[in-house]
Amino acid sequence: MFIGIGAGGLMLAMPLESGTAGAMEAGFYPRLVCALIIALGCLTALAGLLRKGELPEAWHWWPLLMVSASAVVFAALLDIAGFAITLFAVALIASLAGRLLNIWRAAMLAGVLVLMNIALFIFALGLPLRIWPRI
Amino acid sequence: MHDLISNLAMGFGVALSLQNIGLCFIGCVLGTAIGVLPGIGPLPTVAMLLPFTFALDPTGALIMLAGVFYGAQYGGSTTAILARLPGETSSVVTCLDGYAMALKGQAGTALAIAAIGSVVAGMATTLLIAAAGPPLADVALLFQSADYVSVMLLGLVSAVVMAHGSVLKALLMILFGLLLGTVGTDVASGDYRLTMGLDMLADGLGFVPISMGLFGLAEIMVNLESMAGRTAIAKKVGSLWPSRAVLWQAFPAMVRGTVIGAAFGILPGGGPTIAAFSAYSVEKKVARDPSRFGQGAVEGVAAPEAANNAATQSCFIPMLCLGIPPNALMALMVGAMMVHGIQPGPSIITKQPELFWGMIASMAVGNVILVILNLPLIGIWVKLLQVPYAFLFPAIIVFCAVGTYTVDSSTGDVVLMAIFGVLGYVFRKLDCEPAPLMLGLVLGPLLEENFRRAMVLSDGDAMVFLHRPISLAFLVAAALLLAAVLLPSIRRGRQEAFRE
Structure with missing residues (x-):
């Protein structure tokens, strides 16, 4: 139904x-x-x-919210804060979605991801992205 | 015949250039690496890696994407055998006997059989594409707008038939996709349609953000809630070399699998999943002792693996020759080609022979690379399987966001991706498959353009679709298919096929 x-x-x-x-x-x-x-x-x-159908399985709002939030945050922050800070925030929010990591490990993961992405997208692929916010 | 050889030679010339071998290799590695990760099938993998190829030349980009595609397909089988975790739906059947073999300590044999099956199927299908492609394209050149409309309708109808779950829902998803395809500037009049006043949408809905949202983000959201414990991974791989007796037993199954796979791949709406399922049930029927299946029968690994690999490649045929993608993944490939400014269709063979033949040859190259990658390096992939999801998914989300952004340098696209991620989640909860939507989205503009052209040519007479014999034949086929699903007996059979 x-x-x-x-x-x-x-x-x-x-x-x-x-x-x-x-x-x-x-x-x-x-x-x-x-x-x-x-x-x-x-x-x-x-x-x-x-036909009185089966109810869909329970909805899980938390991952839904966090995963989409991280993408929106990316869009909102990128122009203001630059690539590094934005990615850090995105990775942090994203890891919160799973509630599997404590905050320190999440921060560590975020840091590693930022470095990896900078290396990959900016140095290897040469995309014109600003790493740090314009001061 | 002579043409075939010289064309293939040219193709290999393209595919074997250092750059293209490299790209094919990178594609296969990335595809396998991501495909091995549980819960990420070829669709999200290709969607995720799509932006990386935009910097390449079209041929290289397509070769790499194709590599990603079969790499992911193959990686799924590895996890199916070792951990009973099908990386994607097409390796679900491989789980049954593959994992059973792994439990018996024959994981190595199962992997080797899967690899050999894939290569046999891949090579055979590559030849098939090379042989069947050009004549098919010649036929396709005779098509007029009305015929194209009918072919596409047939494709959409069979996508509905082949989709899991409710026919009605699949139909709705396709229509929704078609509707999304109309967003943007109208080709004929230049009017903005359905843009809700947003300039961002004037060029239409980007195809990358939608696929990333629907398949990438939504996949993660679903996975995050079903984070149950993982199955034990078979640690001992055992000897990789199958005995001659086992090979002898598996070979006929591979051949049967290849034939079934190639046929299902060409069928619009078909693809690796159905091919693998059908191959498995055929094996079960022809086997002298069907009870062995599920207990670790070699044929149960060989046939579906051959079938899914054959289908993986033969579904390139309609895409390359007619410009009509038979399934969502090929729709992604069509999208990728369009981003590179190539209009897929029958003229591709004559206009861009290097691209066409290079791609075909690269399939053969890719198959060889896959075997080299997978058998000796199996240990690495097993390690990769053990990476906890907690580390994995934030990385995927970040990749999706950056990847989508870089396509157009548009933050709006990233928001769009988020929206479609949520939509994709809702669809999954409502038991609607997103794949038909993708097909609708890509085919939508093509369908509309040809529909309108046909109408203009016939002065608005809808009967034109029935007057042209080619068009009529396709329409009849579509109607028959639709009628077939609605008949109860077949519906039951179809449900059974998907239940396994």
Whole structure:
């Protein structure tokens, strides 16, 4: 049941955006796809309602939150703080997601990762990235 | 025949250049190294390493990516045999008999059989591609837009059929992918579509952040919650050389596996996983004593390994010759080619023969490298298996973030990756497979373009798809497939096939 509603709701939300589609010409194909999605979404929802399905297994929010947070932090920090500090923060947050390492070992790992990445991306591949923040 | 040899010679000339051998080697090493790590299959591996190849020339990049692909495929088998941890779904069946053999102290034999099976299959399929590619491309050159639309529909339909789980959900995922493919600037009118006013999306959704999010990050999130204890790893590898009797026993199974694998690889929506499963069940059927299977039967290792390797390579055929990826991984490869400014399709053979033949030859080279890598160096891979996940996944996350960023130097892409990571997690929780989405995303723009062109050519007459014989044939095939899944008896059979 949960599955059905989830999938249905997810898909039903999609066509809302298709309102912003351009002229008839450009919008034709997306509308076609959206229409199909709505139809199938309804079908899935119906099927989900009919057979009282198994509930999906428990959701684990912590890894979900931390893993995505680390990517967002990367995006937010990179331009301000430079490559080294950003990566350190990202690696730290990422290791928190697993709750398997204590903070010292996580920091150590983060340090090693920063060095490895600097060596790989900046020295070996020669990408134009700033290592330290602009002062 | 003469052409074939001279073309292959040219291909080997390209593939055997120092740079390309090096790239193929690096690809195989990286692929194996990451493929050995539990829970990371070829898809996330290729997605993760994609950005590294952007600095290379197209041929080198593709050779390296292909190396990564079969390296990862192969690495998965190693863990399957030694630790009962399938690196990816296609080596699930190898676990059954491979691990049983390892427990009996025959891990070395199992590994060697897997390696030999892979090479036999790989070489045979390489020849098949070389022989079948050009004629197929000639046929494909006759295709018009309407025919392309129908081929792609067939491909999408069979992707649905072959997907695990609910047909409806797979269909929804494909449609979602198609929809995502429409984001960006409309080709014909230049209008922005579905960009929600964000300039970042004007070029369409980047294909790297999506695949990294869906397959890389989501994979980690799922793995983090199922961090149960690991199975004991078979420490003693034992003698690597199989006895002649064992080889004799395994050889027919390898041949059967190769044939099955090659066929399933070409089929749209197919690929290594189904090939391996089918090969295993065929072996079980033809065996004189089926009860041996699961207890360490050599054929149970040889056939699926040959099949998955054959499929790994033969799925390049539709991708290279028609420009239509048969599965999500090939969709990634198509994406990689497009990033390099190559439009995959039938003209690739005539326009870029070095690329085409170089890649084919590199498959043969890659197979040899893999054996060299895997048999003598098996100890290293076993060590790698013991790296705790706690150290591993932050490294993967950092790689994903940096990798995505470097493609376009865009922090927006990294956020996009995070969003798709979450989406990928949700999809997994809802039992929706992300692979069909990927296929939809890559095929979407192609499908739309050809669909529109066909409509323009026919003055908006939808019957054009039924009038052209090629198109009609594909549509009929697609309809038959769809009907077949909906029939209850076949549905049951399909469920059984996936349950094992």
